[in-house]
Amino acid sequence: MYKFRLHGLVADMWPLIRIMQMTGFFLLDYHEDMSFGWTSIRAGYAGSISGLMVIQFALIFINLMKQSDDVNDLTANTITVLFFVHSLVKFFYFALRRGKFYRTLATWNNANSHPLFSENHSRHHATAVGSMRRLVMYVGIGIIISGFAWTIITFVGDSVHEIPDPENANETIFEEVPRLMLRSWYPWNALSGGGYVVSFVIQILWLFLALSHAMMMDTMFCCWLIYTCQQLVHLKEIMKPLMELSASLDTLVPHSAELFRAVSATTNNPITSGDGDGIRAIYSNQHDFSNFRLNTGALANINSGSVGPNGLTKKQEVLVRSAIKYWVERHKHVVRFVSNIGDTYGSALLLHMLISTVTLTLLAYQATKIEAANVYACTVIGYLVYTLAQVFLFCFFGNRLIEESSSVMEAAYSCQWYDGSEEAKTFIQIVCQQCQKAMSISGAKFFTVSLDLFASVLGAVVTYFMVLVQLN
Amino acid sequence: MSATGNRQVSRECLDLNLMFLKLGSIFPLDKVSSSTWINILYKGYTTFTVGLFFSVSAAAPLFIICADYTLQDGIEVMSILLTQIRSGMKLITFIIYKKEIQNLILSLYKNFFIHGRNLSAEETSVVRETIDYTRKMTLGYIILYCTTALSMILHPLTFTPTDLEQESAFNQTARPQSSRPIPFKSWYPNWDITKSPQYEIEYLAQATLTALEAWCLACIDTFCVALMIYAGCQFDLLGLALKNMNKGLKFDIGAYQKRKKGSYRIKILTLNDNLRLSVITENVGNKPHTNLKEINRWSTSDVTVLQNSVVQFGWEDEDQRPSTVKPCTQDEIEAMMYIKKCIEHHHSLLIYVADMNTAFSTMFFVVFLTASILICLLGFQVIVMPPSGLMFIRVLLHSLCTVFELGFFCWYGSEVMHKSERVYQDAYESEWQDLSSGAKQFICMIIMRAQRPAAVRAGLFGDICLPTFTTLLKNAYSYLALLQQLHGGGA
Numbered sequence: 001m002y003k004f005r006l007h008g009l010v011a012d013m014w015p016l017i018r019i020m021q022m023t024g025f026f027l028l029d030y031h032e033d034m035s036f037g038w039t040s041i042r043a044g045y046a047g048s049i050s051g052l053m054v055i056q057f058a059l060i061f062i063n064l065m066k067q068s069d070d071v072n073d074l075t076a077n078t079i080t081v082l083f084f085v086h087s088l089v090k091f092f093y094f095a096l097r098r099g100k101f102y103r104t105l106a107t108w109n110n111a112n113s114h115p116l117f118s119e120n121h122s123r124h125h126a127t128a129v130g131s132m133r134r135l136v137m138y139v140g141i142g143i144i145i146s147g148f149a150w151t152i153i154t155f156v157g158d159s160v161h162e163i164p165d166p167e168n169a170n171e172t173i174f175e176e177v178p179r180l181m182l183r184s185w186y187p188w189n190a191l192s193g194g195g196y197v198v199s200f201v202i203q204i205l206w207l208f209l210a211l212s213h214a215m216m217m218d219t220m221f222c223c224w225l226i227y228t229c230q231q232l233v234h235l236k237e238i239m240k241p242l243m244e245l246s247a248s249l250d251t252l253v254p255h256s257a258e259l260f261r262a263v264s265a266t267t268n269n270p271i272t273s274g275d276g277d278g279i280r281a282i283y284s285n286q287h288d289f290s291n292f293r294l295n296t297g298a299l300a301n302i303n304s305g306s307v308g309p310n311g312l313t314k315k316q317e318v319l320v321r322s323a324i325k326y327w328v329e330r331h332k333h334v335v336r337f338v339s340n341i342g343d344t345y346g347s348a349l350l351l352h353m354l355i356s357t358v359t360l361t362l363l364a365y366q367a368t369k370i371e372a373a374n375v376y377a378c379t380v381i382g383y384l385v386y387t388l389a390q391v392f393l394f395c396f397f398g399n400r401l402i403e404e405s406s407s408v409m410e411a412a413y414s415c416q417w418y419d420g421s422e423e424a425k426t427f428i429q430i431v432c433q434q435c436q437k438a439m440s441i442s443g444a445k446f447f448t449v450s451l452d453l454f455a456s457v458l459g460a461v462v463t464y465f466m467v468l469v470q471l472n
Numbered sequence: 473m474s475a476t477g478n479r480q481v482s483r484e485c486l487d488l489n490l491m492f493l494k495l496g497s498i499f500p501l502d503k504v505s506s507s508t509w510i511n512i513l514y515k516g517y518t519t520f521t522v523g524l525f526f527s528v529s530a531a532a533p534l535f536i537i538c539a540d541y542t543l544q545d546g547i548e549v550m551s552i553l554l555t556q557i558r559s560g561m562k563l564i565t566f567i568i569y570k571k572e573i574q575n576l577i578l579s580l581y582k583n584f585f586i587h588g589r590n591l592s593a594e595e596t597s598v599v600r601e602t603i604d605y606t607r608k609m610t611l612g613y614i615i616l617y618c619t620t621a622l623s624m625i626l627h628p629l630t631f632t633p634t635d636l637e638q639e640s641a642f643n644q645t646a647r648p649q650s651s652r653p654i655p656f657k658s659w660y661p662n663w664d665i666t667k668s669p670q671y672e673i674e675y676l677a678q679a680t681l682t683a684l685e686a687w688c689l690a691c692i693d694t695f696c697v698a699l700m701i702y703a704g705c706q707f708d709l710l711g712l713a714l715k716n717m718n719k720g721l722k723f724d725i726g727a728y729q730k731r732k733k734g735s736y737r738i739k740i741l742t743l744n745d746n747l748r749l750s751v752i753t754e755n756v757g758n759k760p761h762t763n764l765k766e767i768n769r770w771s772t773s774d775v776t777v778l779q780n781s782v783v784q785f786g787w788e789d790e791d792q793r794p795s796t797v798k799p800c801t802q803d804e805i806e807a808m809m810y811i812k813k814c815i816e817h818h819h820s821l822l823i824y825v826a827d828m829n830t831a832f833s834t835m836f837f838v839v840f841l842t843a844s845i846l847i848c849l850l851g852f853q854v855i856v857m858p859p860s861g862l863m864f865i866r867v868l869l870h871s872l873c874t875v876f877e878l879g880f881f882c883w884y885g886s887e888v889m890h891k892s893e894r895v896y897q898d899a900y901e902s903e904w905q906d907l908s909s910g911a912k913q914f915i916c917m918i919i920m921r922a923q924r925p926a927a928v929r930a931g932l933f934g935d936i937c938l939p940t941f942t943t944l945l946k947n948a949y950s951y952l953a954l955l956q957q958l959h960g961g962g963a
Contacts, residue, residue, distance in 0.1 A: 324905060325905055328904075328905050332900065332901055335897060335900070335901075336901075339897075422909055423909065426909045426912040426913065426916070427905065427912075429912070429913075429916050430900070430904060430912060430915060430916045430919065433916050433919045433920050433923075434896070434900045434919050436923060437893075437896070437923045445886050445890060445937075445938050446938045446939065446942060447939065447942075
């Protein structure tokens with residue numbers, strides 16, 4: 001029996017998941033009542049929303065084909081079509097790859113824990129959840145503002161477009177088009193009356209749904225990255241207490257400073273002597289020497305007795321070893337999570353970048369035709385800013401992941417590893433080696449998601465714009 | 473029974489590719505079959521192929537140098553010339569680097585087995601899956617190339633008479649049998665293509681070469697890619713072996729039981745003449761090892777602490793082993809042997825990729841060098857030509873093949889890089905925290921080496937991977953836009 005329990009990553013991302021369910025994604029899991037009736041109702045809801053999205057998109061596309069004679073109209077309509085292709089692509093990408101999304105969301109269902117570090121962990125966990133919810137809120141506000149701005153700008157200026165005059169082929173006249181947000185073809189007369197109201201309602205619904213479809217999935221991806229980064233910060237912070245704990249485990253060099261002092265105290269003896277009285281010469285301190293317990297049989301009790309060489313009980317030794325194990329297992333968990341994320345979302349990023357490249361090229365071309373600060377300029381700049389912001393969102397978080405994961409090595413080096421036990425030192429060694437290569441998300445291996453990618457996209461747009469301005 | 477079955481798995485991996493290569497007269501291994509006169513005949517076959525290739529391909533540069541032609545014809549012949557240069561490079565590579573390719577094949581067969589033992593069930597299923605995938609990919613690629621070759625051979629037969637009349641009006645040669653087209657425009661001294669036997673001979677020669685060349689190219693490409701895919705598969709096997717170290721150890725415990733004797737080492741610590749202690753290093757917490765000479769036992773950290781300090785004592789080793797391993801319990805010895813085998817396997821895989829680079833690097837360099845320009849020229853032809861008739865389909869298929877071939881290499885080269893990098897993640901995912909510190913050092917070294925991916929290189933172009941593909945396509949598009957500007961501006 002499926003017992004619904006809100007735990008792990010799903011619980012942390014609950015508002016986002018609810019929003020996604022409400023906007024019609026095929027996210028049919030994570031409900032209390034998973035009976036067949038309710039599931040089919042939800043599936044029907046998602047299906048009808050997908051139908052609405054596809055049909056309206058097809059109508060916009062039909063309008064594009066009909067108005068393909070005029071270059072300006074064609075470019076403008078192509079940009080609109082490409083802009084909303086993102087929404088469709090992301091929607092159906094999610095529907096087709098649901099399994100992988102569920103698997104990624106379930107990654108943190110069985111996280112390990114350790115009494116020594118649970119406070120630190122819960123603190124960082126709370127920070128992560130706070131950041132995720134804040135991000136969802138900002139993105140939601142952004143979507144609402146964009147939607148309203150789009151609607152408001154529809155009512156500014158004349159809602160007309162140029163077509164060649166039917167009587168005089170050399171001149172153009174202005175023909176009225178419906179005052180709607182999107183240029184779309186409707187089988188009914190959308191210019192006035194009931195048809196207009198119906199079209200307007202459909203379009204406003206569609207606009208908000210499309211904007212949220214495109215952004216919600218990127219937001220989910222960014223939330224995953226926020227969570228990962230916080231886990232890495234947690235791991236970095238517990239490195240130092242871990243080292244200090246293990247330093248008290250079983251090193252028989254009492255203190256690094258004393259060791260070095262002892263060596264320099266033997267002035268004339270050749271240090272690398274094999275003549276046998278080395279140990280007494282170096283360790284003149286009786287306290288040091290007694291730690292070796294040469295003369296007693298107390299060593300025989302190491303494994304069986306309750307007191308180890310430095311006064312740590314067996315339980316404490318086990319605790320330290322388990323702390324190291326916790327760190328390693330947690331880090332492996334994070335690495336697995338990142339590879340799940342890359343697996344799930346990499347292709348979607350690739351498709352996004354392909355579509356965005358074409359969109360931005362066309363937008364650069366449109367931007368060269370701006371003459372004054374009119375409605376046209378506002379719409380072009382709005383499109384540009386929105387597209388670039390979409391790319392910036394995931395590039396920013398991808399870059400943060402790269403930086404956090406490569407700083408683990410620095411944290412490992414900066415804690416006092418030289419005081420730690422042998423086991424701790426080899427652990428630090430392997431961790432440093434592993435973390436030299438930063439974890440990154442790649443767009444289906446074609447490119448790495450980082451701020452470099454955003455810089456190259458921005459540079460390309462500026463270059464096209466400059467070239468096209470020159471050609472004009 | 474299972475031993476031979478497992479060995480057979482490795483032999484099976486290249487059988488389809490080698491069979492196709494045999495048909496195409498470029499079989500890399502020495503003995504084609506057991507009888508000597510078939511081998512001699514085969515050598516003759518190879519010589520015939522090479523001779524035909526050079527004689528027919530010479531037509532293209534001669535055409536460019538000696539004949540008159542329009543821009544469009546010139547571009548067409550340039551693209552054919554570039555294709556021939558690439559194909560020639562590939563054929564020559566297979567003939568010149570025969571020894572290296574033979575070594576590659578033999579080491580590929582060997583590299584499937586990590587510990588000198590047979591593959592486990594999981595590994596066998598991975599290998600089988602890869603073999604099936606490679607076979608499907610080989611067949612698909614060959615079909616694509618054969619279709620292209622067919623369109624090239626057949627397109628003159630669909631040449632419509634209306635175009636012919638226009639051409640004859642231009643040429644002012646009002647012959648009833650006007651110049652019939654052949655697949656590729658050519659020019660030879662003293663060779664009139666319009667006369668009857670010469671036309672048939674040339675047509676036949678070009679058709680044979682096209683068929684042979686398409687077959688050979690497809691086989692060569694799929695062979696190289698199969699080598700890459702299997703290299704990736706072997707990196708996967710290594711990763712599996714590292715990840716499943718605990719399971720793998722239990723599997724090997726039988727093999728290592730025999731080596732129990734004489735594998736314990738005892739260090740003797742001489743403090744002074746009177747006090748000699750034999751030190752058995754062991755992990756605190758493990759079951760104690762009972763082979764002792766003296767009663768006094770020191771724990772691991774005592775010994776290593778003393779070693780880490782500046783003083784050196786008189787160490788005597790009981791048996792003079794050159795290795796610096798300090799084994800303690802049998803489990804730890806076995807773990808270290810296991811990891812050593814993994815490291816050896818990793819090393820042989822890296823050598824394999826380096827050998828592949830020696831053999832194929834020049835070939836890839838030429839292919840990648842001409843790729844952008846070729847795609848640009850073919851793309852231009854596609855744009856300029858009216859979309860009707862078999863000629864258009866031929867040019868379209870040709871350009872598709874070129875782009876696809878490039879993407880093919882780059883995709884699987886990228887796979888090899890990623891799979892060789894995955895080894896370090898698999899090493900990290902193994903249960904290394906339970907191993908002895910010596911074994912941990914081994915794991916650390918594996919991680920360090922594996923972080924540098926083993927990549928197939930294309931000469932000066934860098935690694936063969938998907939970003940390279942993107943760059944080449946972007947360059948091709950820039951050249952295409954430039955060419956279109958020139959053509960549009962000029963005409």
